[in-house]
Amino acid sequence: MRKYLVIGNPIKHSLSPLIHNYWMRKHQLTESIYEKEKVEKKNLESIVEKVRNDDLRGVNITVPFKKEIIPFLDRLDGIAKNTLSVNTLCKVKGEVWGYNTDVEGFTESLVDELIDYRNKDIFILGSGGVTPSIIHNLILTANKIYISNRTKKKAEQLQSRDLTGKIEVIDWGDNPKVCDFVINTTSVGLIKDENLGLDFKNYKNNKDVLFYDLIYSPEETNFLKDAKLRGNKTMNGKMMFLHQARIAFQMWTGVAVEIDDEIIKLLE
Numbered sequence: 001m002r003k004y005l006v007i008g009n010p011i012k013h014s015l016s017p018l019i020h021n022y023w024m025r026k027h028q029l030t031e032s033i034y035e036k037e038k039v040e041k042k043n044l045e046s047i048v049e050k051v052r053n054d055d056l057r058g059v060n061i062t063v064p065f066k067k068e069i070i071p072f073l074d075r076l077d078g079i080a081k082n083t084l085s086v087n088t089l090c091k092v093k094g095e096v097w098g099y100n101t102d103v104e105g106f107t108e109s110l111v112d113e114l115i116d117y118r119n120k121d122i123f124i125l126g127s128g129g130v131t132p133s134i135i136h137n138l139i140l141t142a143n144k145i146y147i148s149n150r151t152k153k154k155a156e157q158l159q160s161r162d163l164t165g166k167i168e169v170i171d172w173g174d175n176p177k178v179c180d181f182v183i184n185t186t187s188v189g190l191i192k193d194e195n196l197g198l199d200f201k202n203y204k205n206n207k208d209v210l211f212y213d214l215i216y217s218p219e220e221t222n223f224l225k226d227a228k229l230r231g232n233k234t235m236n237g238k239m240m241f242l243h244q245a246r247i248a249f250q251m252w253t254g255v256a257v258e259i260d261d262e263i264i265k266l267l268e
């Protein structure tokens with residue numbers, strides 16, 4: 001049996017097994033199974049060892065271990081190195097490599113919707129573990145990126161790692177001028193009815209502005225509900241989640257899978 005795993009803490013609500021097992025069955029990979037496991041920091045080294053010994057054929061890493069796994073890996077791909085965030089482990093030439101498929105997952109989700117992300121002013125809320133993955137591709141072609149985080153120091157750390165000079169840090173609660181995209185990378189909204197408490201009333205009736213929340217469960221956070229009511233475009237993190245999984249699946253199995261209506265429905 002080829003065993004795959006997603007690890008995190010908590011992990012109960014992870015939907016990764018649902019989609020990977022769906023693709024495994026659909027493509028007759030009958031000897032493969034994908035499971036989830038709640039782990040502690042002290043277990044990370046032995047998980048990597050299991051990949052090295054082929055006891056695990058592939059691993060996804062989720063919150064809060066995407067950075068903490070790094071010291072145990074033999075090598076990082078360029079994107080993982082740049083974002084200090086690993087969500088996929090894969091054995092390459094006897095070594096355990098860490099990859100980041102969130103970056104491409106995010107930009108692919110924009111491409112799906114035919115959203116042109118070049119030359120935009122972008123307002124990013126949050127500076128947690130996933131935020132560098134959102135910035136990574138956007139910054140190449142962005143006009144300007146504003147970042148605001150409750151703990152300002154973390155936003156400033158992201159700014160200090162940027163070589164393009166396109167990042168400006170905004171105090172939490174303040175707004176820059178109206179931007180083309182506003183992206184919520186914070187965890188606020190994961191719990192039903194939680195509110196960021198930010199004021200976006202100057203974005204009213206602007207259907208060209210995209211409000212993107214990385215959260216997909218609940219499907220519509222208050223951040224998105226309010227944006228819809230104001231007349232802005234909205235997107236949740238479902239397609240990013242599916243794309244990061246698709247890319248990992250292809251890396252492990254060599255099978256290219258499609259994101260079709262059936263898999264999208266599975267997540268509903």
Ligand code: ATR
Nearest residue numbers: 063064126127128129130149150151154186187188
């Ligand atoms: P991880 O790095 O594992 O993604 P995290 O560092 O806790 O998790 O990141 C969560 C993000 O949500 C952070 O930007 C966090 O802001 P702080 O850096 O100030 O903690 C943000 N966040 C969480 N709860 C918040 C709240 N109630 N209000 C505003 N931002 C919040």
